[in-house]
Amino acid sequence: MDFLKFDSDRCDLCGLCVEKCPFLALTMEADGIAVNEACRMCGVCVKGCPENAIRFEQKAGTVDKKEWNGILVYGEQENDRIHPVVYELIGEAGRLAEEAGYEVNVVLTGGEGTRENGEDLLLYGVDKVFVYEHPGFYGFKADCYADAVADCIAAQKPSVVLIGATPLGRSLAPRLSTRFHTGLTADCTKLEMKDNTDLVQIRPAFGGNIMAQIVISNSRPQFATVRYKVMDSAKKVEEPKGQVVVCPVSEDLVRSRITVTEIAPVRKSKSIEEEEILVVAGRGVKSEKDIAMVKELAEVLGGQLCFTRPMVEAGYGDTAHQIGLSGRTVKPKLIITCGVSGAIQFTSCMNGSECIVAVNSDPEALIFGIAHYCVVDDLCRVVPELIRKIRAEGKE
Numbered sequence: 001m002d003f004l005k006f007d008s009d010r011c012d013l014c015g016l017c018v019e020k021c022p023f024l025a026l027t028m029e030a031d032g033i034a035v036n037e038a039c040r041m042c043g044v045c046v047k048g049c050p051e052n053a054i055r056f057e058q059k060a061g062t063v064d065k066k067e068w069n070g071i072l073v074y075g076e077q078e079n080d081r082i083h084p085v086v087y088e089l090i091g092e093a094g095r096l097a098e099e100a101g102y103e104v105n106v107v108l109t110g111g112e113g114t115r116e117n118g119e120d121l122l123l124y125g126v127d128k129v130f131v132y133e134h135p136g137f138y139g140f141k142a143d144c145y146a147d148a149v150a151d152c153i154a155a156q157k158p159s160v161v162l163i164g165a166t167p168l169g170r171s172l173a174p175r176l177s178t179r180f181h182t183g184l185t186a187d188c189t190k191l192e193m194k195d196n197t198d199l200v201q202i203r204p205a206f207g208g209n210i211m212a213q214i215v216i217s218n219s220r221p222q223f224a225t226v227r228y229k230v231m232d233s234a235k236k237v238e239e240p241k242g243q244v245v246v247c248p249v250s251e252d253l254v255r256s257r258i259t260v261t262e263i264a265p266v267r268k269s270k271s272i273e274e275e276e277i278l279v280v281a282g283r284g285v286k287s288e289k290d291i292a293m294v295k296e297l298a299e300v301l302g303g304q305l306c307f308t309r310p311m312v313e314a315g316y317g318d319t320a321h322q323i324g325l326s327g328r329t330v331k332p333k334l335i336i337t338c339g340v341s342g343a344i345q346f347t348s349c350m351n352g353s354e355c356i357v358a359v360n361s362d363p364e365a366l367i368f369g370i371a372h373y374c375v376v377d378d379l380c381r382v383v384p385e386l387i388r389k390i391r392a393e394g395k396e
Ligand SMILES: Cc1cc2nc3c(=O)[nH]c(=O)nc-3n(C[C@H](O)[C@H](O)[C@H](O)COP(=O)(O)OP(=O)(O)OC[C@H]3O[C@@H](n4cnc5c(N)ncnc54)[C@H](O)[C@@H]3O)c2cc1C
Pocket: 206, 207, 208, 209, 281, 282, 283, 284, 285, 307, 308, 309, 310, 311, 322, 323, 324, 325, 326, 327, 328, 338, 339, 340, 341, 342, 343, 344, 345, 346, 359, 360, 361, 362, 365, 377, 378, 379, 380
């Protein structure tokens, strides 16, 4: 395997790596250790070498792109269930795969129940689900998870690997891309496939001033983490044809330097990405009294209050409640913007919402270009009236 390199100055030919390799991929030859095609990049030899003489390496430009095909999605699990971002990644992978004539496969790593979760994913039209199930994968152990996913990548040679830009994904993806000596684009908001299978990975850069288009043209696989709630989720297919492939997990593969002593659930309030109803206060909301008014609207609707960036900068809210390129991307069922002008840095991160209601006193405001319902009036007149009507409906 081209990726495994031995440092001849350090290697004392002790043979431990040959002994330890679970795939019998290493042999002792007259001129040193040789690696054969059975190598799965599992990292057992790299971890086990007492002299640190083995490393992963891929020379840019040496990869034959034709050998790398298909899209592999990392099937993150959270609290023993598939993380919702995975359905979005499968949906996006399906769209890209159609253009390139690729398969869409998923790899899962986890403890008991992982296989069952993998079977459920077949309903979404996935071709193959590779399952690495072992009690040793319980809890997120970055080192073993990287070893198992690398094992799958080395065996399957996907052209593209998509991972959710979650805390777990942000830890896993760079470990994998360094191992394969290839590129990773973090936090993508849009993906496009070129005819030559180079993936155009698009994401805001320089504080949202530009949308950068990043291409990994000299190496494979192409790693991208994708923001949650940006892509459309995959839909269930009528006749699933895929299959689950259970991958062997050796004790060496689950040997970790990390010990999970306890997993305690964090009591967290719903994030604005998960909320179905949002009310946004823009700079047209000018006083604490007006803030209390729009907050009341959010409460009577059973939703949350969010802000544009200038409002967060003015101290009315925190960044976890800021919508926009330098804040969060949202896609709720209903969003009511109050005194928001509709700058692109704001609208590009909420224009996928199902129903957009905009209240603005300026009939020329840009926000009306994307709103489904436009209310041209003073918010101080509109919002109290809305609250009164919603309360009255609730009492009926
Ligand atoms: C790199 C970069 C990143 C950015 N990131 C973000 C981001 O993440 N999120 C974000 O929001 N912005 C972001 N911005 C800023 C963005 O360009 C806009 O400046 C900002 O969205 C405007 O906020 P606003 O609509 O609240 O304020 P304004 O543009 O000032 O609009 C206020 C609106 O309120 C209306 N209004 C005033 N009084 C009333 C009233 N009584 N009743 C009804 N309507 C009224 C006005 O007609 C006006 O349209 C970013 C900018 C840059 C350069």
